Amino acid sequence: MYELVIANGLVITPGGVIVADLAINGEEIVAIGFGLNGERVIDAAGCYVIPGGVDPHVHLQMALAGMISTDTFTTGAIAAACGGTTTIIDFADPQPEQPMLDALSARRSEADGQVAIDYALHMTVPTWHGADAGRLHEIPAVIAAGCPTFKLYQAYNRMELDDVALYRVMCAVGDAGGRVVLHSETGPLLEVLRAEAVAAGHTAAIWHERTRPARLEATAIHRAAEIAYLAGCPLYIFHVGCAEAVAEIVAARLRGVDIVGEGCPQYLLFTAEKHLKSADGNLYICAPPLRSHEDQDVVWAALADDDLQVVSTDHCPWTRAEKLGASSFTSVPGGIPSIEARLSLIHHFGVVEERMDLSRWVEICCTNPARLMGLDRKGALLPGYDADVVIFDPEREKTITVDALHEAADWTPYAGISVAGWPRAVLLRGQLIVEDEHYVGQPGQGYFVAREV
Numbered sequence: 001m002y003e004l005v006i007a008n009g010l011v012i013t014p015g016g017v018i019v020a021d022l023a024i025n026g027e028e029i030v031a032i033g034f035g036l037n038g039e040r041v042i043d044a045a046g047c048y049v050i051p052g053g054v055d056p057h058v059h060l061q062m063a064l065a066g067m068i069s070t071d072t073f074t075t076g077a078i079a080a081a082c083g084g085t086t087t088i089i090d091f092a093d094p095q096p097e098q099p100m101l102d103a104l105s106a107r108r109s110e111a112d113g114q115v116a117i118d119y120a121l122h123m124t125v126p127t128w129h130g131a132d133a134g135r136l137h138e139i140p141a142v143i144a145a146g147c148p149t150f151k152l153y154q155a156y157n158r159m160e161l162d163d164v165a166l167y168r169v170m171c172a173v174g175d176a177g178g179r180v181v182l183h184s185e186t187g188p189l190l191e192v193l194r195a196e197a198v199a200a201g202h203t204a205a206i207w208h209e210r211t212r213p214a215r216l217e218a219t220a221i222h223r224a225a226e227i228a229y230l231a232g233c234p235l236y237i238f239h240v241g242c243a244e245a246v247a248e249i250v251a252a253r254l255r256g257v258d259i260v261g262e263g264c265p266q267y268l269l270f271t272a273e274k275h276l277k278s279a280d281g282n283l284y285i286c287a288p289p290l291r292s293h294e295d296q297d298v299v300w301a302a303l304a305d306d307d308l309q310v311v312s313t314d315h316c317p318w319t320r321a322e323k324l325g326a327s328s329f330t331s332v333p334g335g336i337p338s339i340e341a342r343l344s345l346i347h348h349f350g351v352v353e354e355r356m357d358l359s360r361w362v363e364i365c366c367t368n369p370a371r372l373m374g375l376d377r378k379g380a381l382l383p384g385y386d387a388d389v390v391i392f393d394p395e396r397e398k399t400i401t402v403d404a405l406h407e408a409a410d411w412t413p414y415a416g417i418s419v420a421g422w423p424r425a426v427l428l429r430g431q432l433i434v435e436d437e438h439y440v441g442q443p444g445q446g447y448f449v450a451r452e453v
């Protein structure tokens with residue numbers, strides 16, 4: 001007799017898709033089989049039983065230019081939970097002079113006791129830590145503290161690392177057994193293009209895309225990939241949204257570079273032409289920018305074919321007033337909220353619209369991000385894994401609205417979009433945290449998860 005059995009669902013495991021029962025004791029999955037008996041039974045007939053989603057790229061309560069991104073660790077984690085995500089990875093961002101381990105514990109103290117789901121942190125390496133005389137000697141200790149992934153930028157003043165700094169950080173991370181996650185754009189040149197556009201009187205949102213050409217994005221990926229190869233460092237490219245970036249990643253992999261990449265829902269569903277040119281175009285400013293329908297087709301195909309491995313959200317919400325109040329595209333806080341709808345959006349536009357099968361959906365939203373980020377008990381329905389489980393009702397039709405979501409922002413780019421399929425129930429380490437689409441958990445029951453890649 002097991003403590004809990006999720007019965008009769010279509011269970012999506014790494015080994016195949018079967019109608020079966022899934023048994024849980026305590027916090028762990030202990031068996032998948034037929035006719036399993038439980039003290040408690042949840043009937044999942046007609047539903048998919050999948051691992052809790054893993055979103056490896058979110059920005060909760062992130063400070064930027066005197067503002068703080070709209071979702072706290074509390075609201076963002078509840079929204080994630082209601083959308084079927086049970087693990088998120090956010091960031092620790094060291095200030096100048098601040099040791100990385102201090103930044104890690106400071107960020108943990110903001111999250112611990114607040115998060116409704118499990119979480120981990122990437123360590124940002126800003127310019128002031130990435131130089132030769134910076135703090136690269138701290139990297140092994142950061143990895144030992146359960147934070148083996150390091151976020152580097154090739155764009156944004158004060159964050160962008162030049163090729164020499166990239167090389168030094170990648171050598172240090174590679175030597176210590178970590179992985180680099182990278183925002184790849186040709187930053188310094190983008191600043192010139194943006195200044196030129198503003199000087200010519202172009203302040204509308206579409207100029208955000210026109211001053212961040214896809215070909216320059218690809219150039220940055222090309223350089224980073226070769227530097228990673230030289231340094232012997234595994235590389236993960238964040239938020240891939242254009243054909244040129246996909247082509248560079250594929251070509252680099254064929255040249256022997258250890259490189260993977262992620263897409264995000266906003267790049268798969270929105271375009272520069274429609275959304276940045278709309279009356280509320282500022283809302284859709286994120287970097288890299290939205291691209292074209294042709295780019296979307298390439299990114300969808302790359303996700304289906306394993307040219308890209310993950311869908312994250314890069315969830316970075318701001319209020320309408322913060323986004324629309326800017327007088328120029330150059331001063332809009334960048335980012336889009338997506339944390340809650342990710343699983344359902346990729347299910348609907350990926351699986352229902354026949355761009356990928358059920359197993360691939362689970363791989364890119366759950367299994368691959370867990371594996372690549374070193375979450376060794378997450379992302380798969382297998383005995384011994386954490387009992388993070390989503391009972392996903394593929395027949396549930398839902399039209400997304402701001403009010404229906406648990407995200408804190410007063411807008412969502414997905415308002416009015418109808419999807420087939422939504423999580424009905426969600427378990428975090430064996431505990432029911434979402435029941436009949438209602439959050440029933442405790443903020444603070446999520447843990448920091450130490451990772452090893």
Ligand code: MN
Pocket residue numbers: 057059314316
């Ligand atoms: Mn980001």
